[in-house]
Amino acid sequence: MRYEILGPFQVVDEDGKHTIRARKIRVLLTVLLVRADQVVPVDQLITEIWGEAPPRRATAGLHVYISQIRKFLHRPGAEDPVLTRPPGYLLRLGADELDLRRLELLVNQGRNDFRQGRHDQASAAFEEALDLSADHLPDDLGNGPVLEGFHTWLRETRLECVEMLMESRMMLGRHRELVGDLYQLTTEHPLREVLHRQLMLALYRSGRRADALHAYQSARRTLNEELGLEPCRDLQNLQRSILTSDHRLDLPIPA
Template sequence: MEFLTDDGASFAVNASKTSQVLALLLVRCPETVSVDTLISELWGERPPRSAVTTLQTYIYHARRMLSRELPGDQRGIVLTRSPGYGVQVAPDDIDVNLFEKAVRRGRDLLEKGDAEQGVSVLSEGLGLWRGPAFAGLVVGDVLGTHVAHLEELRIQAVGLRIAAERSLGRHLELVPELRALVKAHPLNELFHAHLIEVLYDSGRRAEALEAYQQLRQVLDRELGVEPTREMQRLQRAVLHGDDTRSHRFAAGVSGRAHAAA
């Protein structure tokens, strides 16, 4: 997670309790985060007796951290506000907000039929990622909820962008990315569906059928289940050379991206 300063610079939140507090305040901006919520994030259900005092120390260090990193007019952004603390930051100064805004705008553009611009906006938003959400940061239950949300939104954004690029006739260039995606998310049938269709549409039917078998094997090994009926229909269509399949077929399996994806 990065904080963007007014002069275009940025600094990343690092792996300490102080940074854990600051990350939660930033991701919940402009809300006030209660003392109880911050304590729950830091220590779970078994906080130390000194939790409130220790939290105050982390807030003090967070303010010192910002005083070193930010120009003078931005140093006082960590505020004491009943019943806890908050930060006074413009929404577009936080990369998480910029990403979520890009996904919303990209989705709107695609719904209006502007695939080219939609791809551009989604790619810009996805370009803000530097690895897993809050990588290297200690994450408790509260931040963990935000991590799950952001990772799910990231997968959705990638799926939207790939579908839009396919609608623009970009097939061969998507193959390497899709192979990497099915390796990283082996239980996500939507990515597998995109890969199978892109391979088939590129004249690589044998590889498309092999990609389906790889999905079938991983589902059997990890979950003991078969691919969905939609995926099985896709496999039969590829097997029989059915060219009437719609490029929108992959959206039909988006409802089953297994929890371990």
């Protein structure tokens, strides 16, 4: 069985794809999956489902929802994956698959490949991670602390994958084809200085020194207007290196 929570929720087994229409039950099961193999206290589950003002009989309602989830996940001959463990409940993943775990594995694999200089493999891992997490999470998934933290983690992880993918492709000498993507990314994420640095370097390596310096001024203006800050030291150093055509900016030649 495979759980998919990085987009529209669904459970996939040999009989096909299954989903849950009831929002509160879907929120509950998603929380248990985000915290798979960990005990989630009853009070925390109630907050995720009903917020800070739960109904008087919220605990009884939670028990009903847990029972419905157990029925939904029941498979002949298989053990119940949802266990009662004081002070709450635990979803045991066991041999089942969870797309979130696959995403974590791909990101860690990409980081390791990048550190080891295996940029082709790193690019492939980051591309697969971005494809896996491409679907938008449902708007009605809830905004309790666990799911809010999950949303934030997913956004930041996707941005890290984008930045590391750009970096890996730069190391492979693909700077010319990255210029358009980096212009778009700096527009979508104007405060991410890493993306501005990558755009400047891609332009410089493409023989567009004037455009690289203009990209620096654009980033500087944005940071000043939005945050009242000057660009970080990396950006400032890169600007100076571009002005002097520092040979250290050239793409390293493989040994």
